[in-house]
Amino acid sequence: MQLRAGSLVLEPVTDNDVEEMIPRTLSTTAQGPFKRVPAAASDSLRQQFLTDPDRRYFYIVRGGHRVGRVYFRRWQFVHHGVDWELNTLVADPNLRGQGIGTDAKRAAIAHLVREPHTLSIWAYTYRDNVGAQKSLERGGLGLRGLLSTARYPVPVPEDTFLLYSLELHPPSGDRVRVDPNGPITRAHHLGGLAR
Numbered sequence: 001m002q003l004r005a006g007s008l009v010l011e012p013v014t015d016n017d018v019e020e021m022i023p024r025t026l027s028t029t030a031q032g033p034f035k036r037v038p039a040a041a042s043d044s045l046r047q048q049f050l051t052d053p054d055r056r057y058f059y060i061v062r063g064g065h066r067v068g069r070v071y072f073r074r075w076q077f078v079h080h081g082v083d084w085e086l087n088t089l090v091a092d093p094n095l096r097g098q099g100i101g102t103d104a105k106r107a108a109i110a111h112l113v114r115e116p117h118t119l120s121i122w123a124y125t126y127r128d129n130v131g132a133q134k135s136l137e138r139g140g141l142g143l144r145g146l147l148s149t150a151r152y153p154v155p156v157p158e159d160t161f162l163l164y165s166l167e168l169h170p171p172s173g174d175r176v177r178v179d180p181n182g183p184i185t186r187a188h189h190l191g192g193l194a195r
């Protein structure tokens with residue numbers, strides 16, 4: 001399954017091409033300055049990329065080159081629909097600020113609002129990560145306030161992260177149609193999802 005927006009394609013990471021993900025994930029240049037380099041070994045990362053049942057990883061491909069990655073992570077609680085966490089990385093700092101992050105988020109969001117049982121798509125970002133904030137807003141997510149730091153894997157001050165989300169009311173069904181290249185409008189937030 002490929003997802004598209006603008007001039008980008010999101011291609012699922014497979015057994016054959018997973019190796020490229022590992023050095024980028026462990027690189028402070030690729031992850032920085034706002035993202036944490038996880039304290040994980042290459043083998044466990046490879047396992048996570050290929051087999052984590054709740055996360056789906058995609059390369060961001062522009063002009064035939066893998067310029068970054070997107071993953072979305074499924075959060076589901078009892079008697080509840082699905083809240084998708086969205087995470088984007090443009091690996092080469094020189095390629096940032098060219099609209100890649102925004103288009104990649106739009107492709108992922110257009111896909112996720114069509115998934116059955118989606119209640120929300122959410123993401124968090126450091127308060128001073130202006131690029132991430134603009135690209136989330138342009139992708140259709142709205143600022144909700146501070147992220148509860150209880151959700152973060154390591155201790156950080158209370159006011160570290162901003163929480164963004166797109167809430168679907170009612171939750172998506174399998175008949176929802178969204179144009180991946182079109183705007184995510186207020187109607188998508190308030191239940192007027194085109195059917």
Ligand SMILES: CC(C)(COP(=O)(O)OP(=O)(O)OC[C@H]1O[C@@H](n2cnc3c(N)ncnc32)[C@H](O)[C@@H]1OP(=O)(O)O)[C@@H](O)C(=O)NCCC(=O)NCCS
Nearest residue numbers: 034089090096097098099100101102125130131132134135
């Ligand atoms: C966050 C990220 C995904 C955004 O993708 P991107 O391709 O750089 O963003 P876009 O080009 O779509 O730009 C969004 C806007 O933010 C601006 N922007 C991007 N980086 C910026 C920065 N470091 N400081 C200020 N503005 C920035 C862009 O110029 C653009 O605004 P403009 O059109 O008004 O000029 C990318 O910068 C990245 O991978 N950063 C490192 C990893 C990271 O922090 N991920 C976020 C996890 S929440």
